[in-house]
Amino acid sequence: MPETSEHTSIKKRIEAAKEGQQPASLFPFAGNPRSAIPEGLPLGLQDYLELVDWSGRCLREDKRGAIDQKAPPILERLQIDPRHWLYLNRNFESRFRSLVGAAHSVRAACEHLGKRWAHGIRDCERYFSPPPAS
Structure with missing residues (x-):
């Protein structure tokens, strides 16, 4: 692959x-x-x-x-919903102003950088984080 x-x-x-x-x-x-x-x-x-x-x-x-x-x-395979991908292509700059990626990665980066919060974390959860295991 x-x-x-x-x-x-x-x-x-x-x-x-x-x-x-x-x-x-x-x-x-x-x-x-x-x-x-x-x-x-x-x-x-x-x-x-x-x-x-x-x-x-x-x-x-x-x-x-x-x-x-x-x-x-x-x-x-990358666990990216095509509808989310299209939305993000059109609205990326307006939805994210700092860190972007899987929510767990953004949280780890915030902790490492001493930031308490990242603008757009909910969108990171929605668009970049894999669905919960069933």
Whole structure:
């Protein structure tokens, strides 16, 4: 699976995205192309994840492996609800003003930084934390 492949940019991007960041060592995503596009890849993270996932499902003789056709889509494997992902893409800056990621990671970062509260923690719980185990 791309998200567990060692030495790949997608793994680095996923790990950084879970912390609400882009990896400094990789070219950033600039979003959708437009006339005054900032420097960066002309697509969003979701488009990139889905492109890699789709490409990895293509069987070719010159590839060592492929993503199993029966594997769930990458957003599902990362436990990100596609409806939440679309909402966050449209409203990210207005919902989060400091730390972003799984709620337990944000709380740990707050404790480490000596912060008592992080703006948007409820949204982190809603959008980035895995569902409770049943």
